[in-house]
Amino acid sequence: xxxxxxxxxPVTLSEEAFLTINCTxxxxxxxxxxxxxxxxxxxxxxxxxxxxxxxxxSNKGFEATYxxxxxxxxxxxxxxxxxxxAVYFCALPGGTSYGKLTFGQGTILTxxx
Amino acid sequence: EPEVTQTPSHQVTQMGQEVxxxxxxxxxxxxxxxxxxxxxQKVEFLVSFYNNEISEKSEIFDDQFSVExxxxxxxxxxxxxxxxxxxxxxxxASGGAGARERGYTFGSGTRLTVV
Numbered sequence: 001x002x003x004x005x006x007x008x009x010p011v012t013l014s015e016e017a018f019l020t021i022n023c024t025x026x027x028x029x030x031x032x033x034x035x036x037x038x039x040x041x042x043x044x045x046x047x048x049x050x051x052x053x054x055x056x057x058s059n060k061g062f063e064a065t066y067x068x069x070x071x072x073x074x075x076x077x078x079x080x081x082x083x084x085x086a087v088y089f090c091a092l093p094g095g096t097s098y099g100k101l102t103f104g105q106g107t108i109l110t111x112x113x
Numbered sequence: 114e115p116e117v118t119q120t121p122s123h124q125v126t127q128m129g130q131e132v133x134x135x136x137x138x139x140x141x142x143x144x145x146x147x148x149x150x151x152x153x154q155k156v157e158f159l160v161s162f163y164n165n166e167i168s169e170k171s172e173i174f175d176d177q178f179s180v181e182x183x184x185x186x187x188x189x190x191x192x193x194x195x196x197x198x199x200x201x202x203x204x205x206a207s208g209g210a211g212a213r214e215r216g217y218t219f220g221s222g223t224r225l226t227v228v
Contacts (some may be wrong), residue, residue, distance in 0.1 A: 032214045043119075043204060043221035044156070051214045089156060099144060099213045100169060101206075103156040 002027040006090045006104025013080055013111050021075040021107045023064075023090035031092045033057075033066055033073040034101070038087040047075075047088070080111045115139040119205050119220035126195055126227055134190045134223045136205030144208040145188045146217070147180065149173070149201040156204070162188065195227045 007022040025033065035047040035057070048057035053068035062077045073090060090104040118137040126132050138145050147159040160170045160180055167180065179191045188207075192199055202224050208217040 032216075034216055036219075044206075044219040046216040046218070049214075049216050093213045094158075094169075099208060099217070100146060100158045100161050101148075101156075101217065102158070105155045 002031060002092050002094050002102055004090050004092055004102055004104045006107055008105065008107070010108035010110060013109070015082055015111055015113050016079045017111075019075070019077040019080045019084075019109065021088055021090075021109070023073045023075065023104055025071050025073065025090075025092055027071075027092060030068065033064070034091045035062070035064055035073075035075050036089045036091055036103075038089065038106075040086070044089065080109070082111045082113055085109055085111045115218070117205055117207055117218050117220035119203075119223050121223060122221065123224045124226070126225070128197060128227055129194050132192050132195055132225065134192075134203050134205075134225070136188045136190075136220055137186055138188055138205065138207030139209070139218055140186070142207035142209045142212075142218075144168075144212060144217075145180075145182065146206040146208075147190045148204045148206065148219075150204065150222075151201045159190070159203075192225075195225075197227050200225055200227045 004025045032051045034049045036044045037047045048059040050057040050066035056065045064073050064075045087106045089106045091101045094100045120135045145162040150156045160174045161168045177193045181189050202222045204222045205220045206217045
C-alpha cells in the first residue's frame with residue numbers, strides 16, 4: 001500500500017531561520033500529497049497540497065514541490081516564526097478508492113525568539 | 114469556513130466502560146473517517162464510512178469498536194469496553210467529492226483518557 005516516511009524530529013530553530021522537513025513517499029500511481037499541521041492543543045489542519053508531479057503547494061509562507069523523480073514532497077519555509085511551532089505531518093491517500101490518509105510520523109518544530 | 118465538530122473535547126472514563134465519541138461532519142461531505150493519535154505517536158487510521166456502511170477498517174478497529182451515522186448528520190465512534198491502551202486523541206474527518214485531490218477536513222479531536 002501507499003506509505004510515507006518523514007524525517008525524525010524534533011527540529012528546533014531560531015526565529016527567521018530556514019526550515020526544511022523531509023518527506024518521501026511510496027505510492028501506486030500519482031496520488032495527491034498533503035502537509036497537515038497540528039498546533040498545540042488543536043486538531044489537524046490542511047497546510048498545503050499538490051495534486052500532480054511538479055506542482056508546488058504553498059500556504060502561509062510554506063512551500064512543497066511534488067517531485068516524482070525523487071518521490072519526495074519536502075516542506076520548506078524561508079523564515080520561520082515562533083507561531084510556526086507545531087507538529088507537521090506529511091500524508092497521502094491510501095490505495096483504495098475510499099481515500100483514507102496515511103500519515104508520516106510527524107515532526108515537532110519548535111521556534112525560539 | 115465549514116468545520117467538523119467533535120464532542121466532547123476531553124473524556125475521562127473508567128476501564129471497562131463504554132464511551133461514545135461524537136462528530137458532526139461537514140454537511141455535504143460523503144466520506145467519513147475516524148483516526149487516533151496515541152500521545153507522541155503518529156496518526157493512525159481506524160475506519161472509513163461511505164454510503165451508510167464501513168468501507169474500510171484497520172486491524173486496530175476490532176469488535177470493541179463500532180461506528181454509526183444515526184441521523185444523517187452525526188457520526189459516532191463507540192468503544193464498548195475501554196482499555197487503558199485506548200487512551201488517545203481521536204479525530205473525526207470528512208471529505209467531499211474530490212477529497213483525494215483537495216484534502217480532508219479534520220475536527221479538533223476528543224482526548225480520551227481511560228483510568
